[in-house]
Amino acid sequence: MIARFKDLCLDAADPLALGGFWARMLDGDVADAGDGDTRVDPRSARSPAESIWVNKVPEPRVGRPRVHLDLRLADPEPAALLAQGARLVREPDDDAGRWVLADPEGNEFCAFPADANSRPGPFQLVVDALDPAAQATWWAGVLGGTIEHGSTTSSVFGAAGFPWEYWVFDGVPEPKTVKNRLHWDVELADPEPMALIAAGATLLREPLDEAHWWWILADPEGNEFCAFAPAPTG
Structure with missing residues (x-):
C-alpha cells in the first residue's frame, strides 16, 4: 500500500453557498476552513474521510463532470433534495434506476432509491474512465482493496481509508480534457510521493x-489528486 484515501475536495465559485448546499444534502455541518474555503462534515460520518472540502477557484465549471458521488436516498424519491436546492437533470429510465441531479454550480450527482440494507447518504464515488479495468487496477495498487469487474465498469472496495462502499470506474468513450471540479486527496505512507511516481x-x-504543503499529481488517465505526507505520530 502506497497511500490511503484522505477526503474529497470540490472546486467552487462560492464555497460558503455551495458548502451550505452540500451540508443540506448530507445532513452535515459547515466549518470555516480558512481563506474563504469551507468543509462539510456529515453528522453521521464514521470517518473524517467522509468530509468534503469546498475550495474557492476563479474558473467556472466547464464540460461534463468526470467525478461524482452517488447518494442513497432516505425516501423513495428525491423530493427532499429538490426542496433543498438540488436541480433535476434526468429522471430514472429503463436503463438506469436513478435520478441525476445537480448542485447550484452545476456539479452533477446521482440519487438512488432508499434501500433497507444501506444507510442514506453517499455510498459510492464514480469516476469516468477510458479503461475502467486499468484504472481500478492502478488505484487498488496504490490504496489496496479488491477489484470487481463488470461489463462496462470496474470497482474497488476495501481500499485503505475509503469511507464508502464502492469506488466505481465507469467506462466512457471520451478522454479527460479539463480539470476535475471534484477530486480526492491521499495520505502517503512515506514522507514523499516517490513510490506513487514510480507506480x-x-x-x-x-x-x-x-500553507500549500502538498503535492499535486495525476493518475494514468489524468485525474488530479493531492498527496499529503503522513501525519505525525506520538
Whole structure:
C-alpha cells in the first residue's frame, strides 16, 4: 500500500453557498476552513474521510463532470433534495434506476432509491474512465482493496481509508480534457510521493510553501489528486 484515501475536495465559485448546499444534502455541518474555503462534515460520518472540502477557484465549471458521488436516498424519491436546492437533470429510465441531479454550480450527482440494507447518504464515488479495468487496477495498487469487474465498469472496495462502499470506474468513450471540479486527496505512507511516481503517477506541482504543503499529481488517465505526507505520530 502506497497511500490511503484522505477526503474529497470540490472546486467552487462560492464555497460558503455551495458548502451550505452540500451540508443540506448530507445532513452535515459547515466549518470555516480558512481563506474563504469551507468543509462539510456529515453528522453521521464514521470517518473524517467522509468530509468534503469546498475550495474557492476563479474558473467556472466547464464540460461534463468526470467525478461524482452517488447518494442513497432516505425516501423513495428525491423530493427532499429538490426542496433543498438540488436541480433535476434526468429522471430514472429503463436503463438506469436513478435520478441525476445537480448542485447550484452545476456539479452533477446521482440519487438512488432508499434501500433497507444501506444507510442514506453517499455510498459510492464514480469516476469516468477510458479503461475502467486499468484504472481500478492502478488505484487498488496504490490504496489496496479488491477489484470487481463488470461489463462496462470496474470497482474497488476495501481500499485503505475509503469511507464508502464502492469506488466505481465507469467506462466512457471520451478522454479527460479539463480539470476535475471534484477530486480526492491521499495520505502517503512515506514522507514523499516517490513510490506513487514510480507506480505511474504524474507530478503536476511540488509543495509551494508552508500553507500549500502538498503535492499535486495525476493518475494514468489524468485525474488530479493531492498527496499529503503522513501525519505525525506520538
